[in-house]
Amino acid sequence: MLFLSHLAREIRVETMMHSVRAAADRTIHRLLPERAPAAGGPGAPPQPPADAVLLPVLKPGFPTAVDEDALLEAAVEADVVLLIDGDPGSSLITGTPMGAAWPRAGQPFSHETRTGLVRKAAEAVSTGAERTEAQDVAFGLRQLTDITAKALSPGVNDPTTAVHALTHASALLCELARRDLDPRVLHDGRHRVRVVLRRPDLADLLDLALAQPLRYGAAEPAVLIRVAMLLRELAWNSAPDQHPPIAALDRLRSTTAGQGFHATEHDRLTELLQLVEQALAGRWTYDRTH
Structure with missing residues (x-):
């Protein structure tokens, strides 16, 4: 009976999302150092010449x-x-x-x-044969996006689970924004660049987290509201030179404009879009309704 109770708890989608996020957090902290201020950095890594x-x-x-x-x-x-x-x-x-x-x-x-x-x-x-979390900082984000997409499929139609998955994705993105996502550069004993290992940047990771939810959840106000909140949270936790939410904000705005939402839902989304812009400008205005 105890085993069955444990099994039932483990296969709940909420438990799975929490486990995915916890594993992704461990990978991020193990592989990515904290992001240093942009000023005074090492500069862009070398690019391959045409005859490489x-x-x-x-x-x-x-x-x-x-x-x-x-x-x-x-x-x-x-x-x-x-x-x-x-x-x-x-x-x-x-x-x-x-x-x-x-x-x-x-x-x-x-x-x-x-x-x-x-x-x-x-x-x-x-x-x-498949992705693993060992050195893949985007693996957990990919899993959460898959959960979101499945929850928004016509056969499931579970926007609440999609919103919860986006909440976990927001937490991961905000943590990634505080980490060094620049290409990893290895130097020899004389401090000369020898190896450049490219990694997905914050804009790539944000697109991974939002492209499918915006496509499959375009007609669901609750999903778009959570996406707007995610962008606001990420904007606040990103450095001024990052700001990947700008392109995503334009995408969300165009997605919202193409839907025939009720005036209440439209007003709520409009307000949140303004709050994202304020967060991008370094201002956090307390939301009157939430």
């Missing part, structure tokens, strides 16, 4: 882990700079590029060097 050698995927799947030490060793040995795009969470297809390499000193590659870099880069990126 592309590094093709040799084994398809979802990246589950990246061996940073192996990449750094390979880059130093070949005296090159490596750029890796295949961050955990993306999908890799055999033959398509997952990154690029170019000589640090501008000297052309030898065939042997090129072949070795392709092999070592592929070996340093482990792949699996």
Whole structure:
């Protein structure tokens, strides 16, 4: 009986969402340092030149882990700079590029060097049949978005669960906004850039969290209200140089305008959109109705 009670509690969607968020929080805190002020930062990482050698995927799947030490060793040995795009969470297809390499000193590659870099880069990126939370900071957000989308499907029609999932997503996004999401740059012993590991930025993560809810929940005022609240919360927790809610705010505004909501619902959404704009400007006005 105790086991059945525990099982029933564990399979409740509220319990699942809490577990997803807790696991995502642990991954974020383990992998991402707190965000430093924008001023005085290290600057943008180097970009590959037009003649950079592309590094093709040799084994398809979802990246589950990246061996940073192996990449750094390979880059130093070949005296090159490596750029890796295949961050955990993306999908890799055999033959398509997952990154690029170019000589640090501008000297052309030898065939042997090129072949070795392709092999070592592929070996340093482990792949699996599915995504995992080990090094994937967006995995929990993806799971919450899936819950939101399923809750808004015609066969389920559960906007309350969608709103709760968006609440958990907002908490994760606000935590991510306080973390360093810039590309991870690895240096050699002489402090020269050797490896650049790209990561999804805050705008990418926000799009992941909102694209499907805005599409499937466009006709549900409660969902759009929670999206507006999410944008306000994220705007308040984002640094002035981030502000990814701006594009999402325009998208929400156009979505709202295309619906024939009751005047009360329309007024509520209009008020929330104004509150998002105020939060973007650094002002928090107390909501009179909530």
